[in-house]
Amino acid sequence: MRLEPVANPTLLRQLGLPALALGATVLVAMALALLAGANPLAVLGQIVTGAVGSRFAVLETLNRATPLIFTGLAVAVAFRAKLWNIGAEAQLYAGAIIAVLLGTGALGAPFVLPVSAVVALLAGAMLLLVPVLLKVRLGVDEVVTTLLLNFIMALFVSYLLEGPLKDPMGMGWPKSAALIPEARLPRMVEGLRLHWGFGLALIAAGIVWVIHTRTTLGFEMRAVGANIRAARFAGMPVTAVLVKTALLSGGLAALAGWSEVAGAKGHLSLDLSPGFGYTGIIVAMLALLHPLGVVVTALFVAGVFVGADAMSRAAGVPTYIADMLLAVALLFMVLAIALTKVRVVRG
Amino acid sequence: MGQQVIEILISASFWAAVLRIASPLIFATMGELICERAGVLNLGIEGIMVIGAFAGWMAVYLGLPLWGGVAVAFGAGALFGLLHGVLVVPFGLSQHVVGLGVTLLATATAYFAYRLALPQVTSPPKIVPFQVWEVPVLSDIPLLGPALFAQTPLTYAAFACAGLVAYVLYRTPLGLALRAAGENPAALEAQGVSVTGVRIGAVMVGSGLMAVGGSFLTLSAFSSFFFEMVNGRGWICIALVVFGAWRPGKAVLGALLFAGFDALQIRLQQTPMGAVVPYQLFLMLPYVFSILALVVMSRRAQVPAALMVPYTKGER
Numbered sequence: 191m192r193l194e195p196v197a198n199p200t201l202l203r204q205l206g207l208p209a210l211a212l213g214a215t216v217l218v219a220m221a222l223a224l225l226a227g228a229n230p231l232a233v234l235g236q237i238v239t240g241a242v243g244s245r246f247a248v249l250e251t252l253n254r255a256t257p258l259i260f261t262g263l264a265v266a267v268a269f270r271a272k273l274w275n276i277g278a279e280a281q282l283y284a285g286a287i288i289a290v291l292l293g294t295g296a297l298g299a300p301f302v303l304p305v306s307a308v309v310a311l312l313a314g315a316m317l318l319l320v321p322v323l324l325k326v327r328l329g330v331d332e333v334v335t336t337l338l339l340n341f342i343m344a345l346f347v348s349y350l351l352e353g354p355l356k357d358p359m360g361m362g363w364p365k366s367a368a369l370i371p372e373a374r375l376p377r378m379v380e381g382l383r384l385h386w387g388f389g390l391a392l393i394a395a396g397i398v399w400v401i402h403t404r405t406t407l408g409f410e411m412r413a414v415g416a417n418i419r420a421a422r423f424a425g426m427p428v429t430a431v432l433v434k435t436a437l438l439s440g441g442l443a444a445l446a447g448w449s450e451v452a453g454a455k456g457h458l459s460l461d462l463s464p465g466f467g468y469t470g471i472i473v474a475m476l477a478l479l480h481p482l483g484v485v486v487t488a489l490f491v492a493g494v495f496v497g498a499d500a501m502s503r504a505a506g507v508p509t510y511i512a513d514m515l516l517a518v519a520l521l522f523m524v525l526a527i528a529l530t531k532v533r534v535v536r537g
Numbered sequence: 538m539g540q541q542v543i544e545i546l547i548s549a550s551f552w553a554a555v556l557r558i559a560s561p562l563i564f565a566t567m568g569e570l571i572c573e574r575a576g577v578l579n580l581g582i583e584g585i586m587v588i589g590a591f592a593g594w595m596a597v598y599l600g601l602p603l604w605g606g607v608a609v610a611f612g613a614g615a616l617f618g619l620l621h622g623v624l625v626v627p628f629g630l631s632q633h634v635v636g637l638g639v640t641l642l643a644t645a646t647a648y649f650a651y652r653l654a655l656p657q658v659t660s661p662p663k664i665v666p667f668q669v670w671e672v673p674v675l676s677d678i679p680l681l682g683p684a685l686f687a688q689t690p691l692t693y694a695a696f697a698c699a700g701l702v703a704y705v706l707y708r709t710p711l712g713l714a715l716r717a718a719g720e721n722p723a724a725l726e727a728q729g730v731s732v733t734g735v736r737i738g739a740v741m742v743g744s745g746l747m748a749v750g751g752s753f754l755t756l757s758a759f760s761s762f763f764f765e766m767v768n769g770r771g772w773i774c775i776a777l778v779v780f781g782a783w784r785p786g787k788a789v790l791g792a793l794l795f796a797g798f799d800a801l802q803i804r805l806q807q808t809p810m811g812a813v814v815p816y817q818l819f820l821m822l823p824y825v826f827s828i829l830a831l832v833v834m835s836r837r838a839q840v841p842a843a844l845m846v847p848y849t850k851g852e853r
Contacts, residue, residue: 192850193627226653274633330835331779333580333633337772338824345824349817471637508652513645520638521620524630 193532204530211522218518219511226507233505240500241493247500249383253454255485255492257282257463259391260446261470262477262484263398268318268439270402270479272415273325273432275318277336278443279467280343284317285310285444287347289451290355290366290458293373302373307448314444315437317343322436326429340467348460355458365459375453387449391485394442398481401438411435443467472520478527491516545804552684554803557758559789559796560688560695561586564750565774566781566788567702568614568743573778574706575739576719576843580636581621582747583771584643585614589748591647594755594762595654597664606756607691607749614748615741617643622737629847640771651762661761667691691757696789698746703785715739719841722848732848747771769824776827780834783841791830799823 196203219237220230241251261278268275292306321335350356351364359367375386402408410431413421422428446466451458473491477483498512545551565586572579579585593610597603617639624635655661670693672686706712714735717725722732750770755762773795781788802819805811811819 193629222649276637324832328832328835330831334772334776334779334831335828338769338776338828341769341772342821342824345817345821349815352817353815468637468641471634472641475634475638506656508649508656510645510649510652513641514649517638517642517645521624521635521642524634524638525624525628528628528630 192535194535196531196533199530207526207530208523211526212519214522215515215519219515222511222514223505223507226505226511228505228507233501233507236501236504237494237497239497240504241497247496251489251493251496252384252388254496255488256385256387256391256453257446257450257466258469258473258488258492259388259395259485260449261443261466262473262488263391263394263481264439264441264443264446265470265474266477266479266481266484267398267411267442268435269474270415271411271432271435272418273322273435273439274333275321275336275436275439275443276333276471277318277321277339277467278439278446278470279340279463279465280336281314281317281440281443282447282450282463282467283343283347284313284440284447286447286451286458286462287350287355288313288444289369289373289448293369293452294367295370297373298370299372302370303375303452306373306452307445310444310448311441314440314442314447316440317444318436318440319433322432326432344460347458351458351460357457363459366457368457369452373452374456375449385449385453387453390445390449391488394445395481395485398438398442402481407431407434443470446470469516472516475520476523541805541808541810542801545801547680549680549683551800551804553687554800555793555796556685556688556692557796558799559792560692560757561750561753561770562774562777562792562795563695563699563789564753565747565771566750566777566792567699567785568746568750569774569778570781570783570785570788571702571706571715571743571746572618572740573844574719574783574841575715575736575743576722576841576846576848577622577625577736577740578632578636578845579618579621579639579740579743579747580633580775581617581639581643581744582636582774583767583769584640584647585617585744585747586751586754586767586771587647588617588643589614589751590755590766591651591751591762592748593752594664595650597756598662603667603756607752610748610752610756611745614751615745617748618741618744619737621744622740625847626733626736626740629849632845648764661763663760664756666755666760667757689757691753695750695753698749699785699789706785716841718848719843722843722846726848726850732850736848747774750774773823773827776831780827780830782834782839794830795823795826798826 219234223230223233240247242248261282264278265275288310289306292309293302297305321332324330324335325332351366355366357365357367378384378386378389410426413426414428414431418428450462455462469491473484473488476487494516495512498509501507502509565582569579569582589610592613593606596609597606621635621639624630625632667689669687670690676682676686714725714730718732718735726732751767754766777788777791780791802822806816806819
C-alpha cells in the first residue's frame with residue numbers, strides 16, 4: 191500500500207471527502223449515544239434543537255461563538271505561518287485582566303472601551319512575543335513554551351483574584367469586582383441578549399481576511415508557513431514576519447477574553463474560559479485556517495457545545511460527548527483534506 | 538530562609554517525595570523519547586496520560602489486580618498511539634495538529650467514560666493503591682534507605698523502565714533501527730526494514746508508557762481519578778525530552794530536577810515564607826523551571842535529524 195499524488199482533484203473529491211468526514215462524525219455521535227443507552231436519533235435531534243431550536247438557543251450559540259471566533263482567528267493566523275501558538279488560553283486571560291484593570295473605574299466613558307480594547311490587544315501580543323522571540327533567537331520550541339504559559343497564567347489569575355483584584359463584596363469567592371456600566375459592551379440589538387463582542391469578532395474576521403489576501407504581510411505569512419527556507423532565500427524578513435504574526439495572533443486571542451469580560455460576564459472569575467483557547471485550535475483547523483471559514487466553524491462548534499449541554503440535561507448522555515465529537519471531527523477532517531490530494535493505491 | 542531550604546534538603550522525606558513525583562514523569566518522558574527518537578513528535582501525551590490514569594484506575598475498580606490495571610493503561614495508551622501513528626506516519630499529516638487532536642480525544646474519552654460509568658457520584662470512589670514496599674536490607678541504610686528504598690513498586694518500575702529503554706536504544710538491533718528511523722529513514726529502508734512499521738511500533742510502545750505514567754497517579758500517588766489531575770505533566774515531559782537532549786539518562790536527571798523543584802515548593806509553602814509569598818507563586822516554579830530549562834538546553838540539543846519529517850518510500 192502506498193500513497194500517490196492526485197494531480198487535479200475533482201470537485202467531487204474536494205467536497206465529497208470533507209462531507210464524508212462530517213458524516214462519519216455524525217455516525218460516531220450516534221454510536222456514543224447508543225453506548226450511553228439513549229436513542230441515537232433523539233440525541234442528534236436534541237443537540238440540533240438545543241443549538242438552534244429557539245430564539246434563546248440561537249442567541250446562546252452566537253454568544254458562545256464570540257470568543258471562539260477570536261481564538262479561532264488567533265490560531266488560524268499563527269498556524270498559517272507555522273507558528274504553533276497553543277497559548278491562546280493564556281493570551282485570552284491577559285485580555286480579560288486588562289478589561290478588569292481598566293474597566294472597574296480607572297477610566298470613564300467615552301475612553302474606557304476603546305482604550306481597554308487596544309491595551310488588551312497589546313497585552314496578548316506581548317505575551318506571545320516572549321515565546322516567539324525565544325523561538326527565533328534561541329531556537330526554543332514554541333509549542334511547549336506557549337503551553338506552559340497557559341498554566342503559569344492560570345495561576346497568576348488565581349493569585350490576582352485572591353489578592354489585588356479580589357472583589358471586596360464577593361463573599362469570599364475568587365472573582366473580580368464588577369465592571370462599571372460604561373466599560374460594558376452594549377447590546378447589538380435592543381432587547382436581544384447579544385453583545386457587540388460578536389459584531390467585533392465578525393469585523394476582526396474581515397480584517398484578517400483582508401490582511402491574508404490583500405496585503406504583502408499576508409503573502410509573507412503564507413510564504414513563511416509554506417516553506418521557511420524558500421521565504422528566507424527569497425529575501426523575506428522571516429523573523430519580522432513571525433513577530434508580526436505573533437502580535438496579531440496574541441492580540442486576537444486577548445480580545446476573546448476582553449469581550450467575554452466586557453460583554454458577556456461583566457467580571458473576571460477563574461471559570462471565564464472553559465478552554466476557549468484550546469477549542470480555538472479545532473475551530474481554526476476545521477476552517478482550514480481560512481479567516482472567514484473560522485466564523486462558520488466557530489458557530490458550528492459553539493452549536494455543538496450548546497446543543498450537547500441541552501441534550502445532556504434531557505437525555506442524560508454526558509456532555510463530554512461534545513468534546514469527543516469535535517476531536518473526532520478534527521481528526522477526520524485533517525485526514526479527509528489530506529486524501530483530497532493523495533490516493534491510496536495497492537502495491 | 539537558606540536554613541529552611543537546607544533543612545528540607547537533608548530530610549529523607551523530601552528525597553522520597555522527589556522520587557515519587559518523578560516516577561510518572563519518567564515513564565511518560567521515556568514514552569515521548571521513544572517516539573521522538575523514531576522521528577515522531579507525540580503531542581497526544583497529555584491526553585494519553587489522562588486516559589492511562591482513567592483506564593488503569595477503572596480496571597482496578599472493576600476488580601483487576603493493580604498490575605492488571607497498569608497493563609490495561611498500557612493497552613489503552615498503545616491504542617491511542619496506534620491512532621496517532623497511523624495518521625502521521627503513512628499519511629504524513631501534521632504531527633502538531635494530530636497530536637493535539639489525540640490529546641483532546643483521549644481526554645474527552647476518559648471524561649465521557651467516567652461520567653458514563655459513574656453518573657451520579659460527587660466524590661470518586663477509591664481503590665486500594667500500590668503500597669510502599671521496603672527493599673530488605675537497603676531500606677535500613679540511614680537517610681538513604683527511607684529516601685530511595687521505601688517506595689511503591691511502580692516507582693522502582695519507572696527507574697527500571699528508564700534503564701531498559703536506554704539498554705534497548707543503544708545496545709540492541711531494535712534500538713539501532715529505531716534511532717535510524719529518526720535519523721536517516723532512507724538508510725533504514727535500504728536495510729530492508731519498514732520505516733513505517735518501526736515508527737508506528739515506537740509510537741505505540743511510547744504511548745503505552747505515557748499511559749502507564751498517567752496510571753501512576755491513580756494507582757500509586759492517589760487512589761481516585763479526578764478531572765484535570767494530569768495538569769500539564771504531559772507538556773512538561775515534552776520539555777524534559779528536550780532538556781535531556783533526547784538521551785534517557787539525562788532525561789531522568791531532568792525529571793528528578795523538576796520533581797525536586799516541585800517537592801521543594803510544596804515544603805516551602807509550609808515555612809514562614811509561605812505566609813508572605815502567595816502560594817500560586819510556588820506552584821508556578823516548576824513550570825517556570827521547565828521553560829528556563831528549555832532555554833538553556835535548546836542551543837546545544839542534538840535533535841533527531843528526521844524528527845517531524847514524514848517518510849515516503851522511494852522519495853528523495
